[in-house]
Amino acid sequence: MPDTFFASVLDKNSDGVITHSLSQLPMSELAPDQILVKVACSSLNYKDALVYQGHPGIARHYPHVPGIDAAGTVVRSPHPDFPAGTAVIVTGFGLGTSAWGGHAEYIAVPADWLVRRPSAMSAEDSMALGTAGFTAALCVDALLRHDTRPEQGEILVSGASGGVGSVAVALLAQLGFQVAAVTRKPGLEAYFHQLGAQRTVAAAELATAPERALHKEEYAGAIDTVGGSTLSTLLKRIRYGGSVAACGMAENANFSSTVFPFILRGVNLLGIDSVAYPQSRRQAIWDKLANEWRLPQLQAITQAIGLKEVEAASQAMLAGERTGRTVVVI
Ligand SMILES: NC(=O)c1ccc[n+]([C@@H]2O[C@H](COP(=O)([O-])OP(=O)(O)OC[C@H]3O[C@@H](n4cnc5c(N)ncnc54)[C@H](OP(=O)(O)O)[C@@H]3O)[C@@H](O)[C@H]2O)c1
Numbered sequence: 001m002p003d004t005f006f007a008s009v010l011d012k013n014s015d016g017v018i019t020h021s022l023s024q025l026p027m028s029e030l031a032p033d034q035i036l037v038k039v040a041c042s043s044l045n046y047k048d049a050l051v052y053q054g055h056p057g058i059a060r061h062y063p064h065v066p067g068i069d070a071a072g073t074v075v076r077s078p079h080p081d082f083p084a085g086t087a088v089i090v091t092g093f094g095l096g097t098s099a100w101g102g103h104a105e106y107i108a109v110p111a112d113w114l115v116r117r118p119s120a121m122s123a124e125d126s127m128a129l130g131t132a133g134f135t136a137a138l139c140v141d142a143l144l145r146h147d148t149r150p151e152q153g154e155i156l157v158s159g160a161s162g163g164v165g166s167v168a169v170a171l172l173a174q175l176g177f178q179v180a181a182v183t184r185k186p187g188l189e190a191y192f193h194q195l196g197a198q199r200t201v202a203a204a205e206l207a208t209a210p211e212r213a214l215h216k217e218e219y220a221g222a223i224d225t226v227g228g229s230t231l232s233t234l235l236k237r238i239r240y241g242g243s244v245a246a247c248g249m250a251e252n253a254n255f256s257s258t259v260f261p262f263i264l265r266g267v268n269l270l271g272i273d274s275v276a277y278p279q280s281r282r283q284a285i286w287d288k289l290a291n292e293w294r295l296p297q298l299q300a301i302t303q304a305i306g307l308k309e310v311e312a313a314s315q316a317m318l319a320g321e322r323t324g325r326t327v328v329v330i
Pocket residue numbers: 044045046047131132135158159160161162163164165182183184185203225226246247248249250251252272273274275317318319320322323324
C-alpha cells in the first residue's frame with residue numbers, strides 16, 4: 001500500500017476563501033477501521049459543483065476532498081460482505097460532504113455505504129449514471145409506485161438537459177412513456193430526440209399567471225429537477241390523480257402553491273432523496289439500471305474529464321452551461 005494518495009483538495013484560508021489544489025495526502029488520514037476502496041472513477045454532480053465553488057453548509061470540514069460518487073475496488077476490508085477485490089459503487093451518504101470523497105485515488109467508507117457494482121455494468125457506466133442517474137431512477141420508481149402508466153399521457157421532465165433530467169428522459173422513454181423535455185437551452189431538439197423525448201418545451205412557455213391557482217390539465221406526471229417557479233407552475237398543469245417527483249433546486253429551493261392541485265385534482269407531490277436512501281433498497285435500483293433499465297444512450301450523453309478539469313467544469317455546471325453527465329477519471 002502506498003504511503004500517500006493523490007486527491008483533489010479544497011482548503012479554506014484565514015479569510016474564508018476556498019482554494020483548490022491537486023495534492024498528495026497521507027494514507028494514514030483514511031480511517032483504518034473502514035473499508036478502503038481504490039477509486040477507478042467518480043463523477044461531477046450539481047452538489048459537487050456547489051462544493052467546488054465554496055457554497056456553505058455542504059463540505060463539513062477543511063481540508064476537504066469532494067466527490068459524492070465513486071466506483072472502484074475494495075483493497076482492504078474488515079467486513080465479510082465486502083472482501084478485498086469486490087467491485088463497488090458508493091453514492092451519497094456522507095461521501096464528499098462529511099467524509100472525504102471520490103475525487104481521489106482512495107476512499108475509506110463504512111460498509112453500509114457500499115453497493116456491489118452489478119457484473120453487467122462497467123465502473124465507467126456506473127459513474128456515467130452516478131448520483132444523478134440513481135436519483136432519476138428513484139424518481140421514475142416513485143412515479144411507477146404511484147401507478148403512473150404510459151397510457152395516461154405525457155410526462156414532463158424539467159432541467160432536462162442536466163444529469164438527472166437527461167437520464168430521467170431516457171429512462172421514461174425506454175419504459176414507453178411519452179416525454180416532454182423542458183429546457184432553458186435553445187437548439188437541443190436533436191439531443192432530446194436521441195434520448196427518446198417526443199417533444200421539447202422551452203421553460204419560458206410553462207410560465208402561468210401567478211394568480212391562477214390551476215391551469216388546463218395537461219400532463220400525467222412530472223419529474224422536476226429545478227424547483228422554484230417551474231415546480232410552482234407545473235403543479236397547476238398535472239392531470240387528475242397525477243404525480244410529480246421533486247428532487248432538485250437548480251432554479252430555486254423555494255416554490256409556491258395553493259392546495260388546489262392537491263385537494264381538487266388529487267395530485268401527489270413525491271419527495272425524492274438519494275443521499276440517505278436505505279442501503280437495503282439501493283442494490284435493487286442499481287441492478288435494474290444494469291439490466292432492464294440499461295440505457296443505450298448513456299455513453300452518448302457522457303463526457304469524461306480528469307481531476308484538473310473539474311474546477312472549470314463545476315463553474316460551467318452552476319452557470320447551467322453543461323449538458324448530460326460528466327465522468328471524472330481518476
Ligand atoms: N434529491 C436528491 O437526492 C438529488 C440528487 C441529485 C441531484 N439533486 C438535485 O437535482 C438538481 C439537478 O442536478 P444535476 O446533477 O442534474 O445538475 P445539472 O446537471 O447541473 O442539471 C441541472 C439542470 O437544471 C437546469 N438549470 C440550471 N440552472 C437553472 C436555473 N437557474 N433555473 C432553471 N433551470 C436551471 C438546466 O437544465 P436546462 O438548461 O435543460 O433547463 C441544468 O442543466 C440539482 O438541484 C441537484 O441538487 C437532488
